[in-house]
């Protein structure tokens with residue numbers, strides 16, 4: 063878990079998934095006159111190693127090869143594509159094909175004896191093994207339904223992944239008072255313009 067996942071009250075059981083999807087920040091809106099700067103926390107294999115070590119998913123200075131780095135970026139891209147779908151559409155093969163192909167590189171095995179009785183552990187035993195936690199969180203989240211609350215903000219200039227804590231689980235924007243308002247104001251202006 064991280065400061066971000068804590069701040070936005072993301073369940074610990076989905077924190078790696080949430081943080082990993084948000085390592086790519088494509089927000090490009092202007093808030094209070096300040097343009098948001100886009101960012102990517104994973105621009106190199108070393109970045110990935112540091113990110114994983116910070117979350118105790120790898121030993122410090124673990125050697126991530128270029129092929130491992132590519133596999134990680136492939137996982138992130140397909141994960142973000144998947145989360146972009148409305149939860150109701152996520153059961154289709156079209157929504158899951160790329161993600162299923164990406165998580166095939168992160169196989170898991172069941173291990174008894176965890177405090178929950180059983181846990182999914184990585185089958186890989188290399189420097190990338192820890193990233194299998196993302197695949198395990200996908201599995202657990204899909205099983206208990208919490209994955210449906212992990213969504214991507216509907217605002218094109220935001221695309222932040224957020225956890226929807228609303229009771230009906232119908233939120234579309236990461237922050238209604240920011241992204242939601244911006245979209246509504248724009249739609250209103252466009253309607254007004256259309257009337258002239």
Ligand SMILES: [Zn+2]
Pocket residue numbers: 215216217220221222235236237241
């Ligand atoms: Zn947003």
